[in-house]
Amino acid sequence: MTQNGTQLPEYNGYNNKFSWLVGLWLDNDYGLHNLVSEWADEVEDKDQLAEQVKDFVDEQNPLAEQASMYSDILSYALVFVDYESVVDGYWEERTQDEDEDD
Numbered sequence: 354m355t356q357n358g359t360q361l362p363e364y365n366g367y368n369n370k371f372s373w374l375v376g377l378w379l380d381n382d383y384g385l386h387n388l389v390s391e392w393a394d395e396v397e398d399k400d401q402l403a404e405q406v407k408d409f410v411d412e413q414n415p416l417a418e419q420a421s422m423y424s425d426i427l428s429y430a431l432v433f434v435d436y437e438s439v440v441d442g443y444w445e446e447r448t449q450d451e452d453e454d455d
């Protein structure tokens with residue numbers, strides 16, 4: 354993803370640090386990890402899973418309804434999250450489970 358024509362650097366296997374941060378929080382919280390894993394089993398494709406996670410993150414944003422410098426910064430940072438890269442691991446787990454079932 355680019356910002357003002359500049360490519361954002363990859364970070365720890367993710368497309369950028371913003372994506373890594375969202376992935377880190379989802380992966381390291383037991384309840385959130387299980388929730389996203391359940392969603393992966395329920396959706397038809399990875400795009401739907403990415404969209405569902407994006408909607409969830411947007412809905413959980415505690416600053417979304419506030420007008421402040423901090424809400425603007427957080428909203429701007431979330432634009433750069435590559436949700437497809439965030440859900441890669443969850444989608445891989447699902448497809449591996451399906452392959453083992455066959």
